[in-house]
Amino acid sequence: MxxxxxxxxxxxxxxxxxxxxxxxxxxxxxxxxxxxxxxxxxxxxxxxxxxxxxxxxxxxxxxxxxxxxxxxxxxxxxxxxxxxxxxxxxxxxxxxxxxxxxxxxxxxxxxxxxxxxxxxxxxxxxxxxxxxxxxxxxxxxxxxxxxxxxxxxxxxxxxxxxxxxxxxxxxxxxxxxxxxxxxxxxxxxxxxxxxxxxxxxxxxxNPQFIASFQKTQSYLQDAQTMLEDASIIVYQQLAKKEEDEIYFDLKQLKRLPNYKSYLYQWLHEFGFSSWNDVYDLVESQSGKQVFSADFRLLKDRDSLILSPIHAEKEKSEYFVNKNSTEVNLPLNLSFCKVSDLSLPTNTAIFVDEDQLEFPLVLKRWKQGDSFQPFGMEGKSKKVSKFFKDEKLSLIQKENSWILWSGNRIVWIVGLRQDERFRIINSTKNILKIELEDGSQGF
Structure with a gap:
């Protein structure tokens, strides 16, 4: 020996x-x-x-x-x-x-x-x-x-x-x-x-059973290696990673005759165990979810979205004082007075500072919130309906932040400004609020 x-x-x-x-x-x-x-x-x-x-x-x-x-x-x-x-x-x-x-x-x-x-x-x-x-x-x-x-x-x-x-x-x-x-x-x-x-x-x-078993297991190990190689190739074709989320393209997935095997290969390391529930997500309606201890798998239209479950809850509200020039939590926002005006974008808006009620408040959206989308004077819209029209996933909705002035929405950050704070001819003080690179509003 x-x-x-x-x-x-x-x-x-x-x-x-x-x-x-x-x-x-x-x-x-x-x-x-x-x-x-x-x-x-x-x-x-x-x-x-x-x-x-x-x-x-x-x-x-x-x-x-x-x-x-x-x-x-x-x-x-x-x-x-x-x-x-x-x-x-x-x-x-x-x-x-x-x-x-x-x-x-x-x-x-x-x-x-x-x-x-x-x-x-x-x-x-x-x-x-x-x-x-x-x-x-x-x-x-x-x-x-x-x-x-x-x-x-x-x-x-x-x-x-x-x-x-x-x-x-x-x-x-x-x-x-x-x-x-x-x-x-x-x-x-x-x-x-x-x-x-x-x-x-x-x-x-079989007196040689151990030797026979070792030979069989060697074949199984070769098969496992081949499966892992194939899994990597297919993953690269239909999975896309964005930040800490992974998107699986369901149209491509369902073309595979054995897609359940691929789902198992990709997801078992994330702690999922209710495999029938995981497989059922492929044909279920949008919004259905399956959870492991640390991760969530969500069906959203033509995608399965894998995302971590954050153990620590963040603060529900963040305040922005009148003289603040920037905030770093929960987003990177800058505030500066300007004299020149350009068209607002998803990442930068221009508001009438005199219409703002300080401190401003950053917080998550909730059912029932409504605002007047920029360009829709006098017309209000439920935030939930706006999200639906924008085709946001459940995870994107959960990750969205809203900037409030008193009981009025100023900005669905990164998506749409409120009409009520737009610059008009009588505006004297223009405040530019910008979402910095590397940060996201939803």
Whole structure:
């Protein structure tokens, strides 16, 4: 196994040479074999042990075992203890997910504070198979079947090539000691049920089952890569990014015979899980929405619009005093007195300053707001109707700002000035209000 491992590292992980490596070490069979292998290859390693305090004295026995091993072999060691059950309760997680979050957060912290380059974990081929079967039993896309990645950012898994049996044989041949986790014998967890009951049956049916599974998974990984490549090409043709929003062209999307697969590929990383609701948006009426924890997908005419949900609510009102020359929140607006007049535009208007009631107020629109659009003397119009005529999306409506003078609208910023503040022959003081570059009114 040592020769195969060395060849595996040279061919696939040569970048680990001369790097400082942090080995996740529980004290169990897999991590102790991994530690032994890297010592044989003379890598610069340290051990990182998490005591999750889930098995009473046994957990502290594991910690002591790893501490003694590190001291005997003169290997740097980092140890931490977690109140895993309290963390799981506070964040409403399963114990396993809580332990995973705690572990990886600590690993990344160590990389930064202790100047290590990579974290190595001892996941092996049987772990990969068990993960595959768990995902298969729950229902998953292709990415759930391609297995545990050999590298995920700074996390490296160099033992995925080897089966649990190979690792156990290597430990026996080299008299490597380890600690047995008593929870591995329990069928409390789904993974253990698969490990104890299902996998042995597959191996009985086919003694080369692990090798066959690895070959199949290699094909699945190739298919996943091909899917990702195709997804990128199609995305570039029908998706457009504007600011922090992404627009998907529905006319082009619906021409694809398998557009649901593309939607899943593009959107799953944004946390969506109600996929039937996502797919139904394609044929639904404008205004329908689907939410993930942090994002919203909106149907708007011939587009699906993906946008983030901002956690912090902005102030509802911003005041502009009489002598202000600029404001920077929520928009970049400038105010200056001028003597020359030009036609107003979407980004610059000219108003009769003497008609203004200060302080002016910038705030979001609400149902029932009305104004007199520039050029429509004596005629009022609901802001909602104006938005509809301008074909603004729901997101654009939500992002619009209105400049008020008392109870009258001065400007739907970036869109239309109010007629009541226009310059007339008797105007003495002209105020130019301009929306600066890089800012937007809706």
């Amino acid at each position: 040592l020769a195969r491992f060395k060849k595996h590292i040279v061919e696939n992980f040569q970048f680990l040479e001369n790097k400082k490596l942090l080995l996740a070490t529980s004290g169990g069979l897999d991590s102790m074999v991994m530690s032994h292998l890297f010592q044989q290859l003379n890598f610069d390693i340290a051990l990182a042990h998490c005591n999750f305090q889930l098995r009473g004295l046994e957990s502290f026995g594991d910690q002591t075992f790893v501490q003694e091993y590190a001291a005997t072999n003169e290997i740097p060691l980092f140890v931490t203890q977690f109140d895993t059950e309290a963390f799981a309760k506070d964040y409403k997680l399963s114990t396993q997910l809580a332990a995973r979050d705690l572990r990886y957060n600590w690993f990344y912290e160590l990389l930064e504070t202790e100047n290590y380059d990579y974290v190595l974990t001892a996941h092996h081929a049987d772990d990969n198979l068990e993960t595959f079967l768990i995902n298969l039993s729950r229902g998953t896309g292709l990415e759930g079947l391609v297995g545990i990645p050999e590298q995920n950012d700074k996390i490296i898994r160099p033992l995925l090539l080897f089966s649990r049996e190979e690792i156990a044989n290597y430990a026996a041949e080299n008299t490597i000691q380890w600690r047995e986790d008593s929870s591995n014998a329990s069928d409390k967890y789904l993974r253990n049920k698969i490990r104890h009951d299902l996998v042995p049956l597959f191996k009985e049916l």
